[in-house]
């Protein structure tokens with residue numbers, strides 16, 4: 001049942017994007033999504049989304065299922081173009097999808113289901129981009145793959161195939177693949193890492209390993225967005241948290257403010273209560289208010 005309908009409709013979403021984050025972070029934005037709308041067929045998923053991702057900051061993107069978090073990552077990466085609104089990468093406006101223009105920011109994405117090539121070894125998976133580019137001799141690529149596998153504690157698996165690895169191991173391999181670059185060519189390092197539920201389906205130990213890796217790779221790429229449902233991942237990996245609801249940002253603050261804010265969306269999300277602005281009555285009002 002919706003108990004707080006009038007002051008939590010779309011018009012108030014912007015107000016609810018609390019200034020807790022913005023007041024304290026006058027950093028340059030790596031990514032700006034401005035008034036972004038995106039639908040799959042008739043289903044509107046991003047609904048006037050405004051979001052900035054700041055340099056040097058790890059942002060956790062949270063929200064209930066189906067609220068558009070993965071779609072937001074896909075729009076940031078250029079895998080999807082918005083129906084309307086702007087995607088700005090260091091001020092440069094994306095006009096075409098990633099397949100047609102790479103853009104001003106090197107974005108690497110770690111997908112929810114590792115997305116490794118089953119027919120390729122771990123070496124071939126992690127070195128895939130460097131092997132395709134053919135700029136480096138193969139023994140140098142092997143060295144680099146080994147080095148980046150060490151970062152995720154997976155160097156012993158270099159000759160293995162994905163089917164020989166557990167889910168958590170596959171995720172660590174996919175992390176190595178996302179971050180690998182040639183240290184002699186600074187332009188090959190990722191500028192932004194996007195993680196889609198990196199710890200989903202993992203036991204607590206495997207989750208902790210992934211969370212440590214996410215923290216540790218911040219020296220390679222200090223700016224990241226992590227979509228997650230897991231509080232341990234939020235606490236261990238994020239500086240800032242953005243809560244989405246029905247394709248909009250409804251709260252934006254520092255990770256420690258999750259515990260103290262009285263924002264009703266955050267309070268309900270944190271408590272897991274069925275009562276509050278995240279419930280289905282509220283969702284219906286939101287949809288009805290937006291043709």
Ligand SMILES: Nc1ncnc2c1ncn2[C@@H]1O[C@H](COP(=O)(O)OP(=O)(O)OP(=O)(O)O)[C@@H](O)[C@H]1O
Pocket residue numbers: 040043045063064065066067068069070071072
């Ligand atoms: N390719 C697609 N075609 C049609 N509908 C899609 C597609 N991708 C996502 N959707 C729908 O869009 C909505 C938002 O999906 P999205 O994956 O962005 O949400 P999410 O917040 O990441 O959800 P979850 O936390 O469950 O992963 C969902 O209802 C989903 O079913």
